[in-house]
Amino acid sequence: MATSSGRSCLQYLLHLAQDNLDFRLPEIKALLALRGKPFHSCKNFKEKSPFWCLNGLVEEDVRSIMARSVCAKSAFELWGHGRTHSELRTSLLNYPSENMSPFMHKDSTYRINVYTFNKTLQFAERIKRIDAMEYLQFEGTVNLKNPQHIFCLLEDYGTDPNNIPEHPDYIYFGRWIADGQRELIQSHSVKNRHFIGNTSMDAGLSFIMANHARVKENDLVFDPFVGTGSLLVACSHFGAYVCGTDIDYNTIHGKGRSSRKSQKWRGPDENIRANLRQYGTEKMYLDVMVSDASKPVWREAALFDAIITDPPYGIRESTRRTGSNKEITKPTEGIYVESHVPVSQAYHLSDIFTDLLNFSAHHLVMGGRLVYWLPVYRPEYCDEMVPLHPCLQLISNCEQTLSSHTSRRLITMEKIKNPEDLDTLANVADPRFSPYQGHNAFREKYFSGLNKRCGKEDHRSAVNGD
Numbered sequence: 501m502a503t504s505s506g507r508s509c510l511q512y513l514l515h516l517a518q519d520n521l522d523f524r525l526p527e528i529k530a531l532l533a534l535r536g537k538p539f540h541s542c543k544n545f546k547e548k549s550p551f552w553c554l555n556g557l558v559e560e561d562v563r564s565i566m567a568r569s570v571c572a573k574s575a576f577e578l579w580g581h582g583r584t585h586s587e588l589r590t591s592l593l594n595y596p597s598e599n600m601s602p603f604m605h606k607d608s609t610y611r612i613n614v615y616t617f618n619k620t621l622q623f624a625e626r627i628k629r630i631d632a633m634e635y636l637q638f639e640g641t642v643n644l645k646n647p648q649h650i651f652c653l654l655e656d657y658g659t660d661p662n663n664i665p666e667h668p669d670y671i672y673f674g675r676w677i678a679d680g681q682r683e684l685i686q687s688h689s690v691k692n693r694h695f696i697g698n699t700s701m702d703a704g705l706s707f708i709m710a711n712h713a714r715v716k717e718n719d720l721v722f723d724p725f726v727g728t729g730s731l732l733v734a735c736s737h738f739g740a741y742v743c744g745t746d747i748d749y750n751t752i753h754g755k756g757r758s759s760r761k762s763q764k765w766r767g768p769d770e771n772i773r774a775n776l777r778q779y780g781t782e783k784m785y786l787d788v789m790v791s792d793a794s795k796p797v798w799r800e801a802a803l804f805d806a807i808i809t810d811p812p813y814g815i816r817e818s819t820r821r822t823g824s825n826k827e828i829t830k831p832t833e834g835i836y837v838e839s840h841v842p843v844s845q846a847y848h849l850s851d852i853f854t855d856l857l858n859f860s861a862h863h864l865v866m867g868g869r870l871v872y873w874l875p876v877y878r879p880e881y882c883d884e885m886v887p888l889h890p891c892l893q894l895i896s897n898c899e900q901t902l903s904s905h906t907s908r909r910l911i912t913m914e915k916i917k918n919p920e921d922l923d924t925l926a927n928v929a930d931p932r933f934s935p936y937q938g939h940n941a942f943r944e945k946y947f948s949g950l951n952k953r954c955g956k957e958d959h960r961s962a963v964n965g966d
């Protein structure tokens with residue numbers, strides 16, 4: 501295949517999936533950042549559109565985005581575009597012929613696809629569209645099965661299925677470069693996963709989280725509320741070494757009742773390591789251990805490249821931590837305590853997030869990312885409720901609606917400062933920096949309201965829809 505070296509000022513077209521709309525821009529920006537590239541859209545960029553046109557990239561950048569993206573379906577080198585077929589023709593005829601010729605010469609084979617968004621075209625109409633493009637000087641041979649080059653005419657009929665226009669709103673033509681990783685959603689579906697629980701994170705969102713976290717090869721990634729390890733599965737797929745903790749002994753050791761209807765008890769090898777083995781990434785598994793995320797168990801050091809987690813909301817699993825509200829009477833020294841069964845107390849949501857941000861500020865490497873879900877009671881949500889920390893910069897905040905009143909927000913933060921480099925705690929002016937300032941009363945109320953309201957609803961189908 502001809503290379504694109506020396507072909508400058510190219511534009512690329514991304515065709516994106518029309519689900520998880522909020523998550524797409526942070527995903528593409530994060531993947532570009534892994535290449536050291538900023539996100540430069542063409543003018544008239546519409547975030548909710550299925551088509552984005554990008555500037556300032558080379559083909560290798562685009563290929564590397566598509567090798568990771570779960571939000572993007574396909575990418576094309578854009579040769580022409582317009583509001584009508586006549587505008588498209590003018591645009592294509594103005595495209596530099598030296599950019600086209602490596603892919604159109606007589607020894608090449610090619611195919612042209614027609615793709616329509618929000619409208620179905622009959623076969624005959626598609627053929628008509630292709631025939632109408634005879635003004636392009638393709639000298640090669642058509643090969644439908646295995647062509648060297650694939651071209652695509654893409655027609656955008658808007659996003660309203662109840663109001664489909666007769667003519668497309670916009671038309672693009674380009675050379676196909678690569679498809680995204682949408683097939684991971686099926687291949688890693690929790691439906692076919694060896695070890696699952698009631699709150700296993702769906703595959704697509706797990707990969708999106710790993711992308712928002714900019715997880716890359718040989719990173720060390722930690723999930724403090726690891727559950728059945730769905731996030732470790734996604735991160736290990738991208739080449740990271742993974743580890744996690746959970747307060748639940750049965751989850752960590754793969755024991756106890758099965759979450760499958762057809763099965764009463766978990767089988768002998770139902771554990772997180774076996775999940776990674778299922779997908780061929782067992783070598784990236786470091787370990788998991790029983791531990792309470794509210795208690796410091798790690799040595800004081802910047803250990804992790806990313807912390808990526810789905811904390812308990814108190815909806816399907818209780819928010820507990822070790823310890824007791826009652827005064828604990830210490831055993832008399834020297835008396836042997838045969839087995840210690842830790843008692844537990846409520847772990848309030850606001851404390852969970854305060855602890856998580858604090859932990860991340862101390863244990864992320866500089867530039868490392870924290871990605872986590874924040875449950876939200878929609879009628880009372882405002883952006884000011886998102887917990888902040890002076891060492892962590894908020895990168896993105898994406899909503900996934902669960903019901904009319906509830907949603908969860910995927911929060912991505914990046915470590916920008918070491919806690920020991922903060923001048924004094926008094927200099928932390930923003931009252932939302934709760935890890936240092938105690939709980940602000942407003943957010944306490946908000947979280948306790950959320951705890952009460954969400955406790956009454958069952959989010960099972962919405963959260964687990966894979």
Ligand SMILES: C[S@@+](CC[C@H](N)C(=O)[O-])C[C@H]1O[C@@H](n2cnc3c(N)ncnc32)[C@H](O)[C@@H]1O
Pocket residue numbers: 697699700701724725726727728729730731745746747748751791792793794809810811812813817818819820821822847
């Ligand atoms: C929403 S689930 C995580 C699900 C996980 N992402 C998966 O794919 O299976 C939250 C997990 O946090 C654990 N958890 C609850 N309180 C905890 C605590 N204080 N410390 C550590 N883990 C805790 C629960 O046992 C549960 O497994």
